Amino acid sequence: MDRGKKLTNFYGNKNSKIYMDLKDIVRENALRYLPAKSLFRCFGVCRDWKHLISTPFFAHNQSNSFQSVSGFFYQSQAGVPSFMSLDPVAYGVPDPSLKFLPEPVDIRSSCKGLLCCQGRTGYKAYYVCNPVTKQWEKLPKPDADHGSDPAVVLVFEPSLLNFTADYKLVCAFPSELDGYEFEIYSSEKRSWIISREICFSERKLMPKSGIHVNGTVYWQMMGFGITAFDLISERFQLLDSAVGTLGMRNGKLCSAYVHAQNLVVNMLSNTHSNTMQMNSHAKMWEEMQPKIHVDISLPASSNNNASGRYGYGHGGVVFIGGDVVLLSNGNKFYSYDMKKRASKDLGELDIDTKAGIVGYVNSLVEL
Template sequence: MDRGKKPSNLFGKNSKIYMDLKDIVRENALPFLPAKSLRRCRGVCRDWKLTISTPFFAHNQSNSFNHVSGFFVQTAPGVPSFVSLDPTVYGVPDPSLSFLPEPVDIRSSSNGLLCCQGRTGYRAYYICNPVTKQWRKLPKPEADHGTDPVVVLIFEPSLLNFIAEYKLICAFPSELDGIEFEIFSSENGSWRISADICFGEASLIPTSGVYVNGTVYWLSSRGLLALDLTTERSKILYHGPGTLGVMNKKLCAAYLHGNQRLNVSLLSNTHSNTMQMHSQAKTWVSLKPSINPNLPVPVATNNCYAGEYDYYTPIRSEVRDGVLFVDGDVVLIRAGGTLYSYDMKKKTTATLGEVDSRARIFGYVNSLVELNTSS
């Protein structure tokens, strides 16, 4: 009896559960794309262009996209440049950062934001997003951070914070023969010097700082300097060999052993130096087996930190061959004057180009994060 009736359209255009494909992509895919790709997507249709241009979308994208997209490279006193992991997908409109009011040196990077330092006057710090060209000049610090400051920028995207909230942590030599810490918070817009002092002489590597789970770590001539930002207490830990990075949401250290083996260790116990003698607890646990990145050229130097650091030898600032950067699945290696990226998940190696041995490298996330530019 019902053969002549047409089936009802449960998913008709007037139904709330019906969505065009372009709407599905707009709502569920666009926020997970990098900034450069989103610029192209603005040309798809007027609806997409309006959506991508809203502050709410920028906030959503900065929380959804967190992949390492490439590296800012700078050799003092040169102009910054950008090396993309995939030029068709990742990029910035002005890699030289000429939109800033003066020439700068990049000091740190975090989830789409850069910390730069000016070269004139009191050498002010700037926080900027190289995609949107938004920037903010920070007030003058209370302490003297030196000519090559040891700073770490911390920005953790949060759905609860519509405007980016960040901190800048600087470790500087104390007059009391130790290391002190000055902290800038964007929330209150001011600097303050922490009450904690890490006593004892220690030389720090300026670009070695890494932030993981509430703690900042730096390589030093005494070992691994750790500052817990919750308690604002510092201590020296044993440092296994390697350039510091983040893997599996833990602090890691990676280095090349021999010619082709990549060794990675994860920090598993920060209290081993206070435990009883003969304890079996290990500070660092190595990933097994070691990895072969299949580099096309031999590595000139077995490295512990960028070819120049281990626990017992003095620090040198010049970067040579070895592991330069580790974050998630991405490992950056310099061999024979050329940069190579190794994807630990896909187990593939890509050639990125030649780089000066003295260049400093900063990992970068291609984000639309909105920056509060008011003082």
Template structure:
């Protein structure tokens, strides 16, 4: 409700600042023929405060807060219940609200960054027709995979409990598919058009890419083949500005990144930074912790591996200065060819998810403060997926 409180304070100040000039104009106009020109030009001043909040503030609230607002009045309830409002909110609210956490054998659970503001009615996703594993998330939509039969994919909105079952893929994606959900809300499109991209092992010793389009309701295998002896980390995929990135397992040379351009359907290899990949300010970022220092780097040059020798061009640019954390993380041993992520499990927007022992912490890079999210049955191979509390309709 912070946005509503800020809006009320701002509007009260505006109303106070505009009162005396308006009173002087009314005195000067006494005895003259009044017109509606002034009122129509400044019609926003004469609107009720609840109407201004309903039209300008509500779309920027998360889904759980909006459900709490249904009881404010009948007008608010009607406004929030319309498909147009849900569409507007899915384009206006894009902040990380929490994380889906799931061990290999367990059911999904949800860690909220603010239980009063962000939440879903069924964190275990029992509304789906079978038990599922959470695979990917993007702007309010969640991609899950069933555990029975041919292990079908489901795309759902856990807030509204609406879901779609995808047709069977043409290729075998393996037991732990490297699948990435791609969904970019559009003001001009009321339907949630999304894609699912999966990099799967090829019979030709490399990786191929299968793409699902919700508009065509079908899968197709791209003609591109990534010939490489690297192995993709299944839960590492992220979509940024038309390109999907996967981290690869560290080899005798170094850890790397496979980048697949969705427009040209071409891949290229990048040098990897330490830590998980995420999107921030429309760019690809990576982060790791070392003691009480948080090291955040942005992808700055995708062609550094083709530059001439002794070039100053670098693939990644580290943010300066380094961030001093208000919690101390235990020193993590360095890997054979670099540093470990030091407890960083997620980076997205201004949010960094850290783990110390079995306790999770969320660090806000804007507020420069961390928050204790609680203790879980920690599993190093557990899936952790960032989530946006949206009303997006399937």
């Protein structure tokens, strides 16, 4: 008799934990993938969200989950630090001029949400800070003289197992033995150590070209070549360089430049190709295929490693990291998304041509 009747009741508890509100799903699974500025705008959603975002545990998770390039720090002609956002609605910092630091500074390096700056007074101390939270640390004075334009690289790799933001600052400085030595600061040990390794080379390093990739710091050299310093073994290696600006893509060192409206990217594939047997087809650099057409008017590329106007850019390429490429034509800047194959006009900026431009991740990482 009941065969024709439709079931009108669901056999389940509507209050069961397997049913979650959309806001709870977003809170538990999506919030940590948002940039810092967007998260601060979420404070107004509800008290629970504001409390969650304000906790150190959430900041730790966000720094591990969100690691996309969000913009670039640079110095203006007046010497004031400024921030160029890839998306002003989503990415930003409350004080781009870094006035929360105890003295005027010059920007030196950046890594995964942390920024390294150098003071302009006294012994020109190094500062490591998070521009979002305005937290900062002043590093002790180095033992060596790093010079007026230090070749420093900030190294920071977020870890799910480590709640402390342990970082290193690596500087290659001129040696009295006609080469370069390496001094390393460890935030864990809170001290500087000069490595026993010495790089003997007549060629000079390009201070603003330094980049960290998978435990190794690389610097371009004037004319041709790359100095690679392994942080684990503290050994250096001289590599052949490819034309272009050094960067990182897919966890590997790369070099990029624009030629005939095409973005050419070479990936470091074999650091030992110069020791291979004769007639070996092993190459140190492999060109990424296919080439990417860039519909932007840019200057012609050079065939050497002479310094460019903004931190040693080549053929219009100022920066490459992940899928983001920063391009320039004079003081006109463009961003290019290699994944979306789309460009964006960032406008004309008043930039000090002697200062470098560093990529920045909008992170909540705590010092």
